[in-house]
Amino acid sequence: MSSEKGAGTSWKLRGGRLISLLVIVILVLVLDQWSKLLALQQLSPIYPKKVVDGFFSLTLVMNSGVAFGVFSGIESSIKSYWLLALSGATVGLVIFYYFHEKNLQKVSRFGLALVVGGAFGNMIDRWRYEKVVDFLDFYWQNYHWPAFNIADCAISIGVTLLLVDALLSIWRECKS
Secondary structure, three states: OHHHHHHHHHHHHHHHHHHHHHHHHHHHHHHHHHHHHHHHHHOOOOOOEEEEOOOEEEEEEEEOOOHHHOOOOOOOOOHHHHHHHHHHHHHHHHHHHHHHOOOOOHHHHHHHHHHHHHHHHHHHHHHHHOOEEEEEEEEEOOEEOOOEOHHHHHHHHHHHHHHHHHHHHHHHHHHO
16 A cells, blocks of 8 residues: 555656646747747847847847857758757657656756757757757847847856756765
C-alpha cells in the first residue's frame, strides 16, 4: 500500500512540474514570437532604429548560425536542419533531466524551463525561416555585441540561474 501512495505522490509531483514547465515555456514562446513578428514587420537590416544613441539599436538580423553567430559562415543546404535536429535532441535531454533529477531546486527547474522555452522559440524560427530572427543590438562605438532576441535572453538567464544554483549548492556543502 505504501508503494501505491509513493507512486501517487510521484505522479502529483511530475504533474506539478509539467504545469510549471508548460506555463514558463508558453510565456517565453509567446513573448519571443510576438517580439520577432514585430521585428520582422517594423525593422530593417540596413536602417537600425536607435533606442539609446551610441549604445542600443533595434536592427533586424537573420542569423543562420547558433549563439553569437557561431556556424553562420558555413554554407550548406542542410545546415539549418542539422541545427534544428541538434536543438531538438538537446531540448529532449533537458526535459528528461527536468523530470528525472530528484534533487533539483526550484531555481534550477525555473532555469531549465527558461532554456527549453528559449530553445523552442529559436527552433520555430529555424523551422520557418531556416534562420533565427535577432534584433536586439547593443554596441559601443564600433564594437557590437552579436544581435540577439528574447529566446536568447531566456536561455542566458536560465543558464545563469543553473550556474548560480550549482555554485550555491557547492557553497552549502563546503559550509557544512
